[in-house]
Each structure stands twice: as structure tokens, then as C-alpha cells.
Amino acid sequence: MNKFFKGTLLLAVAAFAGECIEFLVNMVLARELGERGLGLYMSILPTIFLIVLLASFELPISISKFIAEKDKKYHYSMLNHVIKWTIIFTMILVPLTIVIIPFISVFDQYHPYLRWVVIALIPIVSFSSITRGFFMGKQQMGKIAVYNFSRRLFQLLLLVFLYQLFQFDTKTAVLIAFCTFIGSEIIVFFYLLHMFILQFHQVKRAPREKLGGKSVWRSLMAVSIPTTALRVFHALTHAVEPFLIKAALLRAGVSGMVATEHFGMLAGIAMTIGFFPAFIAHSFLIMLIPTVSEAYAEKNNDKLQQILQQVFVITCLYGIPAVTFFYFFAEPITRIFFHSSDAAIYVQMLWPFFLLHYFIIPMQAYLIGLGLMKETFYHFVWSTIVSFSIMFVLGSMHIFQMDGIIMGMNAGAVILFLLHYLTICKKIGVSILLSPVRGSSLQ
Numbered sequence: 215m216n217k218f219f220k221g222t223l224l225l226a227v228a229a230f231a232g233e234c235i236e237f238l239v240n241m242v243l244a245r246e247l248g249e250r251g252l253g254l255y256m257s258i259l260p261t262i263f264l265i266v267l268l269a270s271f272e273l274p275i276s277i278s279k280f281i282a283e284k285d286k287k288y289h290y291s292m293l294n295h296v297i298k299w300t301i302i303f304t305m306i307l308v309p310l311t312i313v314i315i316p317f318i319s320v321f322d323q324y325h326p327y328l329r330w331v332v333i334a335l336i337p338i339v340s341f342s343s344i345t346r347g348f349f350m351g352k353q354q355m356g357k358i359a360v361y362n363f364s365r366r367l368f369q370l371l372l373l374v375f376l377y378q379l380f381q382f383d384t385k386t387a388v389l390i391a392f393c394t395f396i397g398s399e400i401i402v403f404f405y406l407l408h409m410f411i412l413q414f415h416q417v418k419r420a421p422r423e424k425l426g427g428k429s430v431w432r433s434l435m436a437v438s439i440p441t442t443a444l445r446v447f448h449a450l451t452h453a454v455e456p457f458l459i460k461a462a463l464l465r466a467g468v469s470g471m472v473a474t475e476h477f478g479m480l481a482g483i484a485m486t487i488g489f490f491p492a493f494i495a496h497s498f499l500i501m502l503i504p505t506v507s508e509a510y511a512e513k514n515n516d517k518l519q520q521i522l523q524q525v526f527v528i529t530c531l532y533g534i535p536a537v538t539f540f541y542f543f544a545e546p547i548t549r550i551f552f553h554s555s556d557a558a559i560y561v562q563m564l565w566p567f568f569l570l571h572y573f574i575i576p577m578q579a580y581l582i583g584l585g586l587m588k589e590t591f592y593h594f595v596w597s598t599i600v601s602f603s604i605m606f607v608l609g610s611m612h613i614f615q616m617d618g619i620i621m622g623m624n625a626g627a628v629i630l631f632l633l634h635y636l637t638i639c640k641k642i643g644v645s646i647l648l649s650p651v652r653g654s655s656l657q
Contacts, residue, residue, distance in 0.1 A: 226497040247391065251387055277343075282507045307589075357369025441582060469482035604621060604622030
């Protein structure tokens, strides 16, 4: 337990510094791109993340789970297989993306070089996924913390340098924003690669046993396929969401330009503010996957219950004060930091969405650690169907417009929270009040 909380604390400290930098990054983007440029940036971001997700194939999660559950003597064989598969996978995915990406119409309103920038990111993501999964599984969170912090720091430095040095039109400015994102990924990738090579030689010298490729493949794919399906679905919904919101607002009588501006305020300002404290939730996510996987493999029910209780207590201690502060100080925060006090109402209305996601993020990792990847996927599907339906129906009504969009987002968060929570309680044998159920055991 000490190792769990020490790792979480380290990640949280680094993530807090990273979130501060991310906050500054979004401030720079809001000022340099304007509301329309920020709307364009936020609209294409989910599509790019979808391509990045396919390149990673959720290897960080599956590798970290494998390393946490399996004996050290199998690690070298597993890594050898994964490296070979990643090389082959990347050699297939890059040419395939080159052929397909010109036909993806969402890129048409952006700078033509943006497609090539995205293609350049694919091999970086594929190979960095192996290194991140390895260090997560070993619970060497210092390296993950350095990676997360440095990536955002370099992006901020590159953004400030380029925007101060040159003047760009809107399309070029959006392209530069993505170039700095990818440039920072490349820089920190070399750090991770160097540390991984040093550790790989240590693993190679240790006693080891060979695993068959099919055995490793089955173990990794049992995690990667459902979690990738989950993330692909999540990325697809995020890619569709901007267009669904704009379509609903257009039906409500809002002009296309105003709809884009409202989405920019929602995604670029309100979400930035509301998810600022989520660095703690993401720190839990990284630590929970190997920790819960190890405890579940050992059938240590008491440890699983204790971890869940402590995560919930800590989430309440930071989550409730955070959303309370955002609710009452939304107007000065948006005005001072983003020069757009119009977004304050979105911050206030979305407080249930933010608070519930502080719980949902670590619960997702907990479900993965318990091997409930399929259930996690189904939860996201049902909550998204309900959320999008409400968003479109109410958002299309002139009387609601953006209020209807936000009601749909809040409703989806409530459903997802309840599905995750009740499934975990049933699996580890606790009541909804997190007290042990008599005679219960791991199912």
C-alpha cells in the first residue's frame, strides 16, 4: 500500500505541474488562435487522438498488466515478441494511413500539411507505448512522471517561442499548435527510449524463460482488444461530438460560426478548467492498473476493498471542494485566464459532469485491473447512447440550445458512474456503502 500511494503521490505532483503547464498552453492557444481557431483546434483533436490510439493499440495497459501479474523471468520473452510485432504493425499502419488520410474530409478545412504531421506521429506513439507500459508495470512511476511533465513543458516552450517570433494566419497557427504537440512527443520519446534500453539490458541478463508467441499474444490481446475497442469507441464519440453539438445548435437556429465558437468555449475553456483537478484521477489510473491486477491475481480481496475505499475518500476530499470553487468563481476564472467570461455558465452547469469523472477515471482502471474490460466497454456504449440522444434532442430545441447539450453530458456521466460503481461492488463483494458483504469472495 505504501508503494501504491508513494507512486500515486509522485505522479500527482508531476501531473499537477503538468496541468499548470497545460493550463498555460490552453491560455496561449485561446489568445493566439481566437475563438474560431480554438474551435477548429478542439474539433480536430479527437480525430487525431483516434489515429494515435490505433497506433498505440493500448499496449501501455496490456504490457503493464502482464508485467504486474507475471513472474520476472517471462518479461524478456514478452518484450521481444512485442517489439517485433510493433515494428510489423507500424510498417503496415503508416502506409495505410498515407493512403486513407487524404479521404478523411474533416481535414479539408485545415492546413494541408496537417495530415503529414499526424502521419509522422504514428511510429513515435507505437514505440513509446512499449516503454510506457514497461515502466507502468514495473511501477517505476518516476519515469512516467518525467514523461508527462516534460511533454507539456516542451510544448509550452515551443508554442511561446514560435508564436512570439512569427505571425500566422488562422490555419497555419492551428498547424503550428499541432506541430509543437508532436515535437514535444518526439523529444520525450528519446528520453523514454534511452531509459528503456538500459532496463532492457538488465532484464536480458536476469534468469529468464521463453514464452511462445501465441501465449504472449493471447495474454496481451485479452486486454488490448477490448480496451482498444473501448478507447476507439470513446475517441469516435469525441470525434463525432463536435459535429453532433453543431448539428443540434444549427437545428435550434444558431449560425455555424456561433456554434463553433460555443463549442470552442465548452471544450477549450470549460473543460480545461473543470478537468484541471483530474490530474489526481489520472495518477490513480496509472497506479491502479498494475496494483489492482497484482492484488486480483493473488485473490487478495481485503486489499482490493481497501484500495477502493481509500481512492474514493481521497477523490471526495479534492473533488467536492474543487467543483464548489469552480462553481462560485467561474466568472473571474474565465475572465482573467481566458478573457472569455461567457464560458463561465458552462463551467457552473457542468459541475456534476466534472465531479463524477473524478470518480469514473480511477474506476475505469480498477475495472481493467479486475479483468472487466468488456463490461467497461458496454458501460461506455450505454451511457453514450443516452447522453448523445439527450444532447441532440434538447440541444435542437430553441428553448434549450447549449443548456440541452450540457444536460445530456451530465446525464451520461451519472449513468456511467453508476454502472462502473455497481459492477465493481458486485465483483469484489462489497455493498454500495463499500462495506464487506458477509460470505462474499472474488467472483
